[in-house]
Amino acid sequence: MNLAIFHYHLNRGGVTQVILNHLRSLEACLQEKKPIKVAIFYGGRKQAWPDEISDKLQALEIQLVAIPLLDYHEPDECPPVRLIQEVHNRLQALDFQQEETLLHIHNHSLGKNAAWPLMVQALAKGGYATLLQMHDFAEDYRPENYHRLTIGLTTDSTKPFHQQLYPQAPQIHYSVLNGRDGNYLKDSGFPLERLHQLPNPALPIDNLPSRKYARKKLKALFDIPEDASFLLYPVRGIRRKNLGEWLLWSLLSPENCWLGLTLAPLNPVEIPHYERWKNWAEEHNLRCAFETGGEEKLTFGENLVASDALLTTSLVEGFGMVFLEAWLAARPLIGRDLPAITQDFKQAGLQLDALADHVWIPIEWLGKENFQSMLISYLRPVLEAYQQPSSENNQTKEIEKLIKNHCIDFGKLDSQWQEKILEKLFHEPEARETLLTLNPHISAGFSLAQMKPTALIEANKQVVQSHYSMQASGERLLTIYQKVMSSKKSTHFEETDAGKDLLNCFLSIEALYPVRLEN
Numbered sequence: 138m139n140l141a142i143f144h145y146h147l148n149r150g151g152v153t154q155v156i157l158n159h160l161r162s163l164e165a166c167l168q169e170k171k172p173i174k175v176a177i178f179y180g181g182r183k184q185a186w187p188d189e190i191s192d193k194l195q196a197l198e199i200q201l202v203a204i205p206l207l208d209y210h211e212p213d214e215c216p217p218v219r220l221i222q223e224v225h226n227r228l229q230a231l232d233f234q235q236e237e238t239l240l241h242i243h244n245h246s247l248g249k250n251a252a253w254p255l256m257v258q259a260l261a262k263g264g265y266a267t268l269l270q271m272h273d274f275a276e277d278y279r280p281e282n283y284h285r286l287t288i289g290l291t292t293d294s295t296k297p298f299h300q301q302l303y304p305q306a307p308q309i310h311y312s313v314l315n316g317r318d319g320n321y322l323k324d325s326g327f328p329l330e331r332l333h334q335l336p337n338p339a340l341p342i343d344n345l346p347s348r349k350y351a352r353k354k355l356k357a358l359f360d361i362p363e364d365a366s367f368l369l370y371p372v373r374g375i376r377r378k379n380l381g382e383w384l385l386w387s388l389l390s391p392e393n394c395w396l397g398l399t400l401a402p403l404n405p406v407e408i409p410h411y412e413r414w415k416n417w418a419e420e421h422n423l424r425c426a427f428e429t430g431g432e433e434k435l436t437f438g439e440n441l442v443a444s445d446a447l448l449t450t451s452l453v454e455g456f457g458m459v460f461l462e463a464w465l466a467a468r469p470l471i472g473r474d475l476p477a478i479t480q481d482f483k484q485a486g487l488q489l490d491a492l493a494d495h496v497w498i499p500i501e502w503l504g505k506e507n508f509q510s511m512l513i514s515y516l517r518p519v520l521e522a523y524q525q526p527s528s529e530n531n532q533t534k535e536i537e538k539l540i541k542n543h544c545i546d547f548g549k550l551d552s553q554w555q556e557k558i559l560e561k562l563f564h565e566p567e568a569r570e571t572l573l574t575l576n577p578h579i580s581a582g583f584s585l586a587q588m589k590p591t592a593l594i595e596a597n598k599q600v601v602q603s604h605y606s607m608q609a610s611g612e613r614l615l616t617i618y619q620k621v622m623s624s625k626k627s628t629h630f631e632e633t634d635a636g637k638d639l640l641n642c643f644l645s646i647e648a649l650y651p652v653r654l655e656n
Contacts, residue, residue, distance in 0.1 A: 138622060139238040140175045141228060145208055145249050147183035147201075149403075151455065152243050152272055157187070158338045159241075160194055162611035167196040175199045176231055178224065180208025202227050209249045212289035217252040221259045228265075235264035239622055242267060246302050248275035248282025251289020258304045262628050266621045270312045270335060271322075272455050276643040278654060280522030283640075303327070303636035307625040312617060314456045316484075317477040321642040326635035331624075333617045336481065337456045338610035339601055342441065342465040351435065351443035358434055359397075359426040366394040366586050368471070369444035371430070371437070371459065372451070373400040375407045377653045380414040381555035382450035382473065382496060382547055387418070387425045388562045389569055389579055394586075396423075396448065399430030399440055410552065410655065417556065421563055441466040446586035448472045449492075452548050452650045457482075460489065461605055464597035469590055471582030473548070486600040488593060491585050493578040497544040499571065502561065503554055508545055509536050511554060515651045523640060535646040544575060551651035 147153050156177065167173065173196065181203040191199040204227065206220040228238070240260060245253045246269075261267045275282040290301045303311075311327060312335040313319045319334050352363045361367060368386070372378050380398070387396045402411050415427050430440050447463040449472040457478040463470035464487075474492035483489060500508060513532050520527040539545060547558065561568050573580055603609065 138173060138618070139231075139233045140173055140618075141178060141231075141233055141238060141240050142175065143178045143207070143240065143242040144244070145180050147177070147179050147186040149185040153185050155272070155337055156243070157190065158340065158607070158610070159614060160190065160197060160199065161340075162338050162607045162614060164194045164196045164611070165607040166611035166615065172196055172198045174231075174233075176202050176228075176233065178202045178204060178207060178227070181205050182208065200231075202231075206252070207250070210252070212251045212285060215250055215252045217255040217259075217289075220252045221256050224256060224260065225263070228260075235266075238265060239618055240265050240267045241270065241618075243270050244272050245269050246271070246275060246286070247273050248279065248284075248286045251286050254286070254290060254302050254304070257309070258301070258630070261304065261306055261309050262630070264626055265308070266624060266626070267309045268312060268333075268617065268621050269309065271318060272314060274318075274639070274643060276640045278519060278643065278648070280519060283523060297637070299634070299636040299639075300630070300632065303639075305331075305631040305633050305635050306629070307331075307627050308621070310617070310621045310624070315478055316481045321639060322636075324642065325637065325639040326633055328635070333620075334481075335613065335617060336605060336610070337458060338607050339458065339461040339465060339605040340607075341602075342438070342462065345438045345442045345466075346436075348442045351439040354435055354439060355397075355429070355443045359429060361395045361397075361426060362393065364393070366391075366445045366583070367443055368394065368396045368446050368448040368586055369429070369440055369468075370396065370398045370448050370450070371440060371462070372398070372449075373402050373407075374398055374411045374414070374427070375402045375404065376410050376655065377451060377453040377650070379450040379452045379473070379548060379650075379652060380411070381550075381552055381559065381652065383448070384414060384418055384423060384425065384559055385496065385547060385555075385562065385572075386448060386450065386472070386579065386582075387423045388559060389573060390424065391583055394424065394583060396425040397429040397440065397444070398425070398427050399437070401428050401431065410652075413552070417559070441468065444468055445589070446471055446582070448582070450548075451475070453653060454478050460487070461601045464594055464601050467594050467598070469585050469588075469594060471578075471585055482600075485604045487597050491578065491582055493576065495576075496547040496572075496579070497541070497575040498547050498558060499575075500540055500543050500545050502558060502568075503550075505540070507554075508540075508549075509533055511551060511651065512536055512549065512646065512649060515551065515654050516646065516649055519649075519654065520644065523644065525640070525644060532646065539646065548650060548652075552655060555652070 144152050175197045206215050245257050310331040312333040355361050356363050374380050429435050446469045449459050471491050474494040
């Protein structure tokens with residue numbers, strides 16, 4: 138079998154890391170004497186690609202194939218016919234014949250390049266077995282991406298949009314990261330026999346430095362006392378990571394407890410939001426440190442070993458690696474649960490009882506009408522951008538369901554309202570007591586960080602190593618590849634409604650988080 142992997146780029150990002158880990162996982166379980174030929178097709182950017190990996194993986198013969206038209210492009214910048222012809226020519230030049238080659242294509246429908254779905258159709262119709270892996274969706278509050286697709290796919294075609302975006306044929310299979318996305322696709326009509334769940338592998342965390350050394354370095358760089366409890370949020374501070382809630386934890390933390398955030402965002406769109414929260418924390422003299430993993434600061438391993446627990450306040454994740462990595466780093470995990478993501482981990486046996494999917498605040502702190510109008514002000518333009526009907530009466534009814542026992546979730550607020558709530562907590566001790574009473578998991582989380590629950594950590598570590606190791610992931614990936622390769626091939630694409638209702642799965646009040654959409 139030959140393997141052709143496709144992504145827009147090989148720069149820093151989640152998909153690039155997934156590709157690398159897939160290659161490592163295949164290496165971990167392949168027993169063939171003859172190496173598999175692997176060609177990685179990308180647009181030309183490869184700043185995060187380790188060239189030495191080709192020498193390290195003996196079971197794979199890896200080569201990179203740069204085609205600039207595969208990169209991000211507007212519809213008028215990338216003629217589909219040219220892209221299809223160039224990809225086909227390169228496949229033939231590699232002697233990657235249809236009957237012995239599998240195409241593993243990442244995020245074809247994300248809307249970064251509207252020619253990709255047409256490329257998928259052409260290659261599959263030409264006889265290539267194809268696995269389309271969905272990490273992210275244009276339907277998931279990315280109206281600009283979706284609009285780009287509608288332009289690129291409807292200009293010269295009479296075929297329905299969803300049939301072009303999500304082509305259906307026996308040789309085209311789909312894979313998703315989690316059960317939520319799998320259910321969305323299943324409910325949208327994707328055939329179950331061609332739908333697979335492919336969770337990301339979790340790399341082992343070992344060769345960590347000494348805690349004593351890491352704490353001394355943390356003290357020298359950030360003046361965090363060596364005996365303080367240190368809660369680490371190991372992410373870049375982008376909007377969906379919900380830094381307002383992270384600061385809320387800091388406001389409620391006991392004395393001698395510090396919070397750390399590892400990295401600043403790189404995306405220029407994200408930086409102003411990040412700087413706003415950073416300035417607010419400095420103005421209020423909170424016990425939190427920003428960019429503990431920045432340049433010439435602590436390494437990732439040093440941050441982990443210096444911490445007493447990992448803290449997450451993220452609102453949206455594609456896979457949620459932090460829910461696995463905490464246990465591999467021998468640290469408890471506290472903060473916000475994302476049940477749609479963690480349900481798979483819990484079914485595998487992971488114990489995440491310290492997490493909660495909310496931070497309740499009394500609705501009276503901002504007022505019911507303010508809450509409703511705020512959410513509608515974010516939802517309405519999104520629906521308009523997707524050209525979806527908008528009914529304020531229906532929206533108001535859906536928002537009513539978000540109010541539980543006269544409380545709302547802090548994560549449902551935009552940053553302006555989050556800041557107002559933080560100001561209230563900062564100035565009013567009784568408000569802090571109210572919040573701790575409404576959210577017992579916060580105090581319990583601080584206590585868990587100090588307890589060092591060895592039995593829980595070891596049990597969860599065993600689950601992660603059993604289900605998400607390189608070996609397990611490689612076997613899972615090979616099984617899917619074999620199913621795709623053994624599928625019948627047809628030049629006839631099925632005229633189904635698969636994907637037609639996918640937009641409705643994502644565009645709901647329950648999935649709306651204003652901080653993610655703010656300009």
